[in-house]
Amino acid sequence: MYNMIIVVETIFNIIIGLYFFYMLKNQQVDRISINKENEKGLKKLDEMRKVKLSVPLCEESRPQKFEEIIGQQNGIRTLKASICGSNPQHVIIYGPPGVGKTAAARLALEYAKTCSYSPFKDDAKFVEIDATTLRFDERGIADPLIGSVHDPIYQGAGKYGMAGIPQPKMGAVSRAHGGILFIDEIGELNPNEMNKLLKVMEDRKVFFDSAYYNSSNETMPEYIKDIFENGFPADFRLIGATTRNPEEINPALRSRCIEIFFRQLDEVEIKTIAKNASDKIKVNMDSRALDLIGMYASNGREAINLIQLACGIVMNENRNKIEYKDILWLVENGRYSMRTYKKVSDIARIGCVNGLGVFGIDNGIVMDIEAAAIRVKNSTGEIKLTGIIEEEEMNGYNKKVRKKSSIMSSAENAVSMIQNVFKINTRNYDIHIDFQGGYAVDGPSAGVSIACAILSALKNEPIKSEVAMTGEITLNGKVKPVGGIGSKIKAAVKAGAKLVIIPYENWDSSFNNNYANVKIVGVKTIGEILKYVLISSSENNIRIKINKENCKGILTAESATGEKCNF
The missing domain is CATH 3.30.230.10 (Ribosomal Protein S5; domain 2)
Incomplete structure (x- = not known):
């Protein structure tokens, strides 16, 4: 009987040993596989980063200082007063596309950093998001603007998931803490997200909630407790840009913001932008071609695109000068509309x-x-x-x-x-x-x-x-x-x-x-x-x-x- 027990125990020990041996072996195989996949991925990334195309002209022509933004002197002066003072304000910039709204917002923060009386520090961040592409989950699983909480049920086998601890994730409002949150096309922001944003702007912090949060849980990390109790810091200044009219924007947002208006560029200003762009890429241009761009381009972005296309035509034909016929061909094939200026008649x-x-x-x-x-x-x-x-x-107040x-x-x-x-x-x-x-x-x-x-x-x-x-x-x-x-x-x-x-x-x-x-x-x-x-x-x-x-x-x-x- 004793020998039988020893045999059974030995067999049992062998089985356990084999189990742990195979588990260890599988872990090593998995680790080797992960390492190989990691090396393969890093190699692929390095190869991709070595391949670079030329910088687009629109990026190369982006203003680096306020003086390079053409035609918006009044708007820029108001923007500097709103953002670059000792008490920065939230701002909404209205204006047509391609007139410098985004460029002005970027430069405003950089200018504010140089002001001794400005509260923005040297490491203040400029966080930029586009309201037209912003998506969120109504259950709070994912919200790139406000932030979200990953409950254990969504974390899977992670260390917090196994421990039953909810994990907060910061959004753009917290990443912009101490800096500028720029929302392009803010008029397209989802109404639910707009209401959340207004609350964050008022509290200057983000509060999260989770059914899995238990303040008495001793295993919960202190920083997670702090986030749930005191909120994520979100003290930023909002700059929203929109092509909509003021009456189409949420009244509650408008009441919290300084409203700045960027105007449509005229023909002379469009020509100035086009001339600056051609100078940056060192391409000569016929004066008649420049006049034609001023007549057909409605904003700075269109003017730069015409220059870029004309430059491609010139290079393909082994020429070094943009001529009138090049721009004429582009505006005809691109179906551009000529700007028309009404002139009063001489005859009553x-x-x-x-x-x-x-x-x-x-x-x-x-x-x-x-x-x-x-x-x-x-x-x-x-x-x-x-x-x-x-x-x-007219739509509003849940009625038409x-x-x-x-x-x-x-x-x-x-x-x-x-x-x-x-x-x-x-x-x-x-x-x-x-x-x-x-x-x-x-x-x-x-x-x-x-x-x-x-x-x-x-x-x-x-x-x-x-x-x-x-x-x-x-x-x-x-x-x-x-x-x-x-x-x-x-x-x-x-x-x-x-x-x-x-x-x-x-x-x-x-x-x-x-x-x-x-x-x-x-x-x-x-x-x-x-x-x-x-x-x-x-x-x-x-x-x-x-x-x-x-x-x-x-x-x-x-x-x-x-x-x-x-x-």
């Missing part, structure tokens, strides 16, 4: 007015507004508007609202004002108002332009061609203030206008100082406008006069019916 016409508006972000435009009035019988006249947005749709466009409402206001103030029965006319140019603009600021165009058509009196105007019109003929005045005045000046009419409440004495060759006047009523715009008003051919005795400063008009009215 009946029913034709130069209206001022804003297109996109801070882009002033001069629009041709034309009106025609045809007399009809039996008061069956109708009003027709073409070239405008007839209806607009549709309303008649503001520009259509302005036209109806203008017609009612003519009936009310001038006592002209517009039902006796078919009135057609056309907005030329195809701009998708809306707003009440075309009211005075529409009113003047209709009055000119009804009275058969021409409007001075060198006049541009903007303002909202009321039913009593009053002119109310509007937005975007600075951009509108610049557009009028560029179009060659000699007189710009704006609402009195928008007028400032500095306007005439800034534009010496243009007269800018503020008006309160439609009557004041008619004094400036109707060619025959100075000769009293349309029977408009000022009743100085009864109502000083108030203009009176005699309608087609012979009745007098005050306004």
